[in-house]
Each structure stands twice: as C-alpha cells, then as structure tokens.
Amino acid sequence: MSEMPETFDLVGVGIGPSNLSLAALTSGEPGLSTVFVDHKDRFEWHPGLMLPDAQMQVHFLKDLVTPVDPTNPFSFLAFQVDTKRLYRLLVTGRSKVPRREFEQYCQWAVAGLDNLRFGVRAENVEWDGGSFVVHTSDGLLQARNIVVGTGLAPRLPHSMRGHDPERVFHTDQLLRRPRDFAGKRVAVVGGGQSGAEVVNYLLGGEERRPEQILWGTRRTNLLPLDDSPFVDELYLPDYSHHFYGLPEHEREEIVQRLRLTSDGISIPLLEDLYRRLYDLDLLEGRERSCRILLDHTLEDLEETAEGLVITWRPARGGEPVREAVDVVICATGYEHAMPDLLLGLKDRLAISDGLPVVRPDFSLQWDGPAEHRIFVQNAARREYGVADPNLSLLAWRSAVITNSLLGRRRYDTGSVSTALDWAPPGPQEADDAPAELALNTGR
Ligand SMILES: Cc1cc2nc3c(=O)[nH]c(=O)nc-3n(C[C@H](O)[C@H](O)[C@H](O)COP(=O)(O)OP(=O)(O)OC[C@H]3O[C@@H](n4cnc5c(N)ncnc54)[C@H](O)[C@@H]3O)c2cc1C
Known part of the structure; x- marks a missing residue:
C-alpha cells in the first residue's frame, strides 16, 4: 500500500x-x-x-x-x-x-x-x-x-454433522490434509460436478483406490452440465437484467429448472469416468469398483462397530438401502x-x-x-x-x-x-x- x-x-x-x-x-x-x-x-x-x-x-x-x-x-x-x-x-x-x-x-x-x-x-x-x-x-x-x-459456505447435511472430520467431511476439505483411502469402503454423497470429480480422483490412482465406492445421488441419473449454445445465453448480462425484473415468486422456480446449466457434470468428465469404470470392471476384472445409487436421498448416518452405517431413502418407495462404510465424502454443494x-x-x-x-x-x-x-x-x-x-x-x-x-x-x-x-x-x-x-x- x-x-x-x-x-x-x-x-x-x-x-x-x-x-x-x-x-x-x-x-x-x-x-x-x-x-x-x-x-x-x-x-x-x-x-x-x-x-x-x-x-x-x-x-x-x-x-x-x-x-x-x-x-x-x-x-x-x-x-x-x-x-x-x-x-x-x-x-x-x-x-x-x-x-x-x-x-x-x-x-x-x-x-x-x-x-x-x-x-x-x-x-x-x-x-x-x-x-x-x-x-x-x-x-x-x-x-x-x-x-x-x-x-x-460448504453445505453439510444435518445428519453428517458432528462426526469425526477424518471420516465424514465435505469435499471442500478433501485435500486439506493427507488422507488414505486405499482399501477402504468410501461413500460419496451427491451427483453433481464435485461428486464426479472426487469419484474420478479416487478411482484414478492405484495407491489411493478404495476397496469399494458407493456413490449415491437423489438425481435420476448422473446428468450432464448443459452449456449448449442457446442455453449458454443464460450467462449473458441481458438474461441477468431480465431475471432481475421477474416476479420474486417465479425466480426460485426458474433457478431450480435451470439448475443443470450450472450444477450438471461436464461431459468430458462423464466420458472419462465411464471409460475408467469400463477399464476397471472389464479389463482389470475388479468387481464393480464403484456402485452408483440413483434416486436415493441420504437419510441417516450411525456410528456402529461395523463402521459408519449410512441409510439412503429411495425416491419412489421401496426399502431404504443401509450400507457400512469407513469414510463419507459429502459432495453436497455450497449455500x-x-x-x-x-x-x-x-x-x-x-x-x-x-x-x-x-x-x-x-x-x-x-x-x-x-x-x-x-x-x-x-x-x-x-x-x-x-x-x-x-x-x-x-x-x-x-x-x-x-x-x-x-x-x-x-x-x-x-x-x-x-x-x-x-x-x-x-x-x-x-x-x-x-x-x-x-x-x-x-x-
Ligand atoms: C471447486 C470449485 C470449482 C469451481 N469451478 C468453477 C468454474 O470452473 N467455473 C465457474 O463459473 N464457477 C466455478 N465455481 C464457482 C465459483 O466461480 C467459485 O466458487 C468462485 O471461487 C467464487 O468466487 P468468490 O470470490 O465469490 O468466493 P471465494 O472464491 O469463495 O472467495 C472468498 C474469499 O473470502 C475470504 N474470506 C471469507 N471470510 C472472510 C473474512 N471474514 N475476512 C477475510 N476474508 C474472508 C476467503 O478466504 C476466500 O478467499 C467453482 C466452485 C468450486 C467450489
């Protein structure tokens, strides 16, 4: 100064x-x-x-x-x-x-x-x-x-708060300290870009590869980021002017509708991930290196002798899925x-x-x-x-x-x-x- x-x-x-x-x-x-x-x-x-x-x-x-x-x-x-x-x-x-x-x-x-x-x-x-x-x-x-x-601020679901931060943490904390995932059972919560990046990273290196990844999302699939030409005009000043002038009650509904224009997974990453899973499952013969659970919402986390037992509630009825893991990584966004x-x-x-x-x-x-x-x-x-x-x-x-x-x-x-x-x-x-x-x- x-x-x-x-x-x-x-x-x-x-x-x-x-x-x-x-x-x-x-x-x-x-x-x-x-x-x-x-x-x-x-x-x-x-x-x-x-x-x-x-x-x-x-x-x-x-x-x-x-x-x-x-x-x-x-x-x-x-x-x-x-x-x-x-x-x-x-x-x-x-x-x-x-x-x-x-x-x-x-x-x-x-x-x-x-x-x-x-x-x-x-x-x-x-x-x-x-x-x-x-x-x-x-x-x-x-x-x-x-x-x-x-x-x-990183958003951590209520049920994920107050646990050992070495074992249950937000993606924002992933690289802030040395971590050892090798041979562990890891749950990744959230099907947006961060969740995909983390799963791709975990699968990427032999030395850090978990024994099993359970990747859950409440989305109906691992949906792509939509940055196609006309949609991309939502990111021009004119659309922002227009949006500001809309009635307040309409704005939130529109934000939700347009969510995948910012919160979807980039296509090159989806392609990388898909090929990686193909190679691991079929060429290396590792049985389902990563299980992907769609349409499921994380409901609860209990610490038990078996490990961290997480419960996922299915969106369309049926039995909740309960699974014991060693680490939970929350790719649950920011608020x-x-x-x-x-x-x-x-x-x-x-x-x-x-x-x-x-x-x-x-x-x-x-x-x-x-x-x-x-x-x-x-x-x-x-x-x-x-x-x-x-x-x-x-x-x-x-x-x-x-x-x-x-x-x-x-x-x-x-x-x-x-x-x-x-x-x-x-x-x-x-x-x-x-x-x-x-x-x-x-x-
Ligand atoms: C992993 C990640 C990747 C992203 N990639 C993209 C992308 O490719 N394209 C895109 O369009 N958007 C991207 N985003 C979204 C967005 O662009 C970024 O979050 C961006 O960093 C927002 O910038 P910011 O300056 O508003 O906030 P931040 O980058 O969060 O910066 C806030 C700063 O404030 C400081 N601070 C906070 N409180 C205090 C305080 N009390 N006193 C002093 N300092 C304080 C913090 O230390 C921090 O440095 C990404 C977001 C994330 C999380």
Missing part, C-alpha cells in the same frame, strides 16, 4: 475471484482509494478440491476483466503473454484451461496489484454515522463503501447465507426470507445514507439467478459495482448482442433502481 487514507472509498472483504476482479477493474482509477483483505496468507482457489485433472467450466476469456475491458492489464491473455505460454496454449486447442492454471492466473494478478492485504480477517462491520468501520484482526478500517466477497460479518448491520438491512435484499447495482437495501453502499459479490442468486455464483459474469458484476461506486458509466454494462429475445425488465426493476443506476447499468 502506498498511502493509507483515513477513510477508504472502498474496503473489500474476501479476495476470491469476485473481489479480485473488482480490485483489477478499480486499480487504475485515479483518486479512488480501495483496499481488499483476506484471512488466508496467500491467494488460493478452493484448495480442498484442487484435484490435478480438474478443468474450468468456463472459457478462459471469461476472466477477471476481459468481457468488460479487454485492455485491462490483468486479463488472462496478458498473463499468458507475460508467462510466455500463449503460443503453447493455442497449440493445446483448449478453450477451458485446467483449474490449476486459473489459480496461477489469479496469483499472477494478485502479485501485480498493490491494494490487497492477506492474513487479515474481517470480523465485523459497523456504521458510525459517517462511515463504515470494518473491525479486522489487524485493526480498524474506515470506509465510505464496502464490498463483501466472502464466498459461499448462500447472510455473511456473519454483516450481523452488526442486520437491523439496518432490508431482509426477505432471511437474506438481505440486493439492488440492481449489487448493493444491499439499507436505511443508511444512499451514497454509502454495502455491495455484495456472489450473494444475489435470488435476484440475479444461476449466473450469480458462476464466473461467466464476474467481470460484468464488478463493472456494475465500479460504475455505481464512481457514479458514472465507467464501463459499458448494458445490453450485448444476443440470439434470444429476453423480455424487457419488469416493473420491479424499474421501480427499485435508484436514478444513477439506470445510467450505470446502461438501461
């Missing part, structure tokens, strides 16, 4: 891809003072699930900045050129790079930004009547605006919740169904002065739909926040070219949008 202002224009909490994108888009803004903090010692991207073969699910051009500003110095292409990899990347023919490379790209961007502080945990935020006060493990930070980008950090401001926020209400500029509706805003990143799935937790609109969301922060249209965040016609925003959006936002979002 060069100079420390008394009060920052923006203090960001969390340095994951979301706030890193915002840090990159705001870093060159003359006169704008920003600082972002993260409790980790260095940038890491979901280290518990950074499996060697894991691939990104979005194109590498959907990086921190390119979709809104390809001239920004923190683009993925700038990283490629700087590290002298671009020609080889082109030879690979990849459009989606390994997850490890996306992490390396983010670490490279971190090294080039001077407004990031690692090893600092934000504990609470208060409003002192003139500015926000962010209490951190390293003292107080004063801010005219804040942005919370603390990510989502949106009110960040603890904001509890100190809770009484001042508009809350609906337990969550703060997010306005079109990604700021929370609150009863404080309108020019001081509490922005949130990756916390508006209810308002913005399936694209919100995804990287596709990362740069766009940061651009919307930057425009709102600066009070002018620094970036063009309006309509882009689309093949599909989305209905114009409904009345709710028009009514709720403060005057300056109509300009900022190009509407």
